[in-house]
Amino acid sequence: MGKSNRVRAERAQENVAKTVKYKNTKKGGGMSLWLKTTIAAVIAAAVLLVCVLGILSANGIFARNTYPIKTENYKISSTMLSYLYKTEVNEFATQYKDYLQYFSIDTTRSLKNQKYGDANAKGYALETSFLGTFEGTWFDYFMDPTVESAKQMLVFCEEANARGMTLSDDELKTIDEAIQGIKDAAKEQNLSVGSYISSAYGAGVRLKDIQKMAELEALASKCANAISKETNDAITADDINAKYDAAKIDYDVVDYSYYAVSVSYDSVATEVLGSDYTEAELKEKADEVLAKYKEKILDAKAIATELKEKTSVAEFNKALYTYLANKYYDTEYAKMSTDVTKPDDTVAAAIKTAVVDALVADIIADKEATATAYTKDGDKYVVASQELAEKLALEIDKIKQAAYKSLLADKVTYLVEKKSYVKDDEFSKWAFESGRKADDVKFKIDGDGADTDDITKKTGSFAVEVYIISKAQYKNTDITKDVAYMLFATESEAKAAIEAFAAGTISKEAFEAIAEEKNPTAHTTIEDYVIGTFAIESFDSWLEAAAVGEYTTAPITLDDGTYLVAYYVAEGAETWNVKVRSTILNERYTAQVTALTEKHTVTVNEKAVDNING
Known part of the structure; x- marks a missing residue:
């Protein structure tokens, strides 16, 4: 070999x-x-x-x-x-x-x-x-x-x-x-x-x-x-x-918000000229490509510079959401049907301001959905105190809903909770540094335009990152979960198992009995499950919201087309405790395997x- x-x-x-x-x-x-x-x-x-x-x-x-x-x-x-x-x-x-x-x-x-x-x-x-x-x-x-x-x-x-x-x-x-x-x-x-x-x-x-x-x-x-x-x-x-006290950084976590963007000259050229552009075409439209490249860099610099000046997480998040909401509004507004008559600039600006403010307020309030952009008084459609034609009002609401969907996705991306230390990572070293506290800001900028607004293509790239600590290094005391599950090849089999379980006593023993009866492709009980370990979002979302003793009332469809039925058995230990125990177990078990390998010759x-x- x-x-x-x-x-x-x-x-x-x-x-x-x-x-x-x-x-x-x-x-x-x-x-x-x-x-x-x-x-x-x-x-x-x-x-x-x-x-x-x-x-x-x-x-x-x-x-x-x-x-x-x-x-x-x-x-x-x-x-x-x-x-x-x-x-x-x-x-x-x-x-x-x-x-x-x-x-x-x-x-x-x-x-x-x-x-x-x-x-x-x-x-x-x-x-x-x-x-x-x-x-x-x-x-x-x-x-x-x-x-x-x-x-x-x-x-x-x-x-x-x-x-x-x-x-x-x-x-x-x-x-x-x-x-x-x-x-x-x-x-x-x-x-x-x-x-x-x-x-x-x-x-x-x-x-x-x-x-x-x-x-x-x-x-x-x-x-x-x-x-x-x-x-x-x-x-x-x-x-x-003792293990935890000796290396807290390995088990503690931090919360933070951030914004990061990179701009590539080659990507901009592709955006302007198409993916199959030639060098001759690039040379002919070099000024147009450079102008777009500069525009993107200046936009990224502007919001990053604004964010780095914020002195609190609340201010940082509001500024970030406002920037993103404006961007999404403009993108969706540009897609508006040509069949719809747009308002004049003054009315359009007032509508945009009102919608963006509402979007930001809702995302900060952690709402799962945003209200319609308009109110209706009889046959009248009103947006931002402006009476609008029905078609326009519906289009504005369509814009608002699409923008909010994007904001919800961004919130998951840019607001990070319970981030563990990553060895040799520049941000981790800074975030877990002794004395780090909430509202501390880290700013990093590199590439073309990093130190000037008179941008030319030198490196052909630009990147900027800005971070703010929302909760400095702390012990993760979230409770883990003991959860039992069954896995089925078909939805009908999974539903039958749920119906059988629901018809009797709700207990771990009953769940296991149903599993033996229904013969799923797999069933077991996991102790001390840490949310995110399986990287199955639908399962984690259910488990996070569930109370002890609850079960999935409908099968969870997994990416491979199989169907999961689960039962929340009991609370487990605190997350930090589970991770430390796991480290000790792994170290000691590995040592034993090494000893056994020396003991038994292969x-x-x-x-x-x-x-x-x-």
Whole structure:
């Protein structure tokens, strides 16, 4: 295998999807990630590849008796490793299906001859933008983490053996049910089980390979969960307080408002001339492009300079909202239908002022919606004390509603709450600096026009940022949530689960009973959930507004088309406490895994690994 130099982007959303995708019948037990991923992925991947299914003749006997990875008591054969490897590839292909044409990978050919980052036939190799850098082939890209995962799996299996841990009858039954599910899926496709599996995972891979991997994973997961629980249970309140006091900056947060804008000469040229402009066209209209470039820079400088002079957050926010409301009003006003007769300039200015003032007042008051721009007295439409024709009044209201929608989006962007410290970030260093207080302002300006209004193209870019602290560094005492959920493939199934739950006693036990009865694709209970962790806005919005004991009265539709049913079980610990405990647990657990890795030797046959069909 090639040496890994992987710098992967964080896969928070992917991890969440994996968490809720497969069945986990009991919190802290059942099948964990390796098994859930491998068992369920075979079905999805085989369906995905059904158009190219073919019966493969190789029986895999030789590969099944070759062991690329092994420990004293456990071993993974070449066919088992092929299964794990293909699972990794298939999951990747599913996750990035909309972007594969822009990556250098071609999953229809051997990945061993395809170098990561080399342009494909169409000239694309955009994977580095999505995934980060990596040195090696696409085979290496997938096989490296597959081998590391398999090695860790066997380490935990060895530790389980040392502790006398075995799989219970219920755990073995769960695996048997999953294996039966594969058989049923093959039957639905009118294929033999062997053809169904080998078509997706390589010649020679058989159901017994999946069964063996499932059992290894289940045992490893059982041991890992036990170690994690032991480690977590050993953490004391004194441990948490000491850890927090030693590095408050790692757990505290700040609130602030800001405005930032950048202007690129090239972007302005595209705006003026179109995306396919030539150098000759740019030269011909250089004055026009420069004038637009200057206009944008001066506008950004003006509002940023005004904001930096504000001495309170309230003044800062009002000035920012006023600027944005005016901008959105002008943009929407310019779109007004030509069928509508516009008022004279004096009346138009009065209307604009009144509407903008109302918009700013409503957004500051945190209203979810703004009132109509007009009042109606009989057949009369009145806006800003001006009687207007019905068409014009309705157009003004249309402008107001569109502008308010934009302001609501901007409020989420420019008013930031509970921002954690980010290492090596210039703003974070300033915001968390000792002595920082509310209403402190940070201003930064760079590029063309930074020190003069006589703007010419020098660097070809301009950027300005202005920040004001609304709440200086503080401990986040927000209460986390314990929440149970079920995930369904169809809306009708999700609705049926809600109806069944609502018809009986509302409790965690009842929710779990419904989950067992309705057989969702996943169900579990999450303790100490911090809002935002899953990055699922619809779920977070519901949970933030819910009271303990409430449940989703309608399914929440997720981005992948599945349906979530949730129940707010109880309040958890304070957010800062959860984060500190998590840090301690991670440090201690990692140390234990390191010790176990040294205790249980894993042997990797690199040649056998490289011989896996890729």
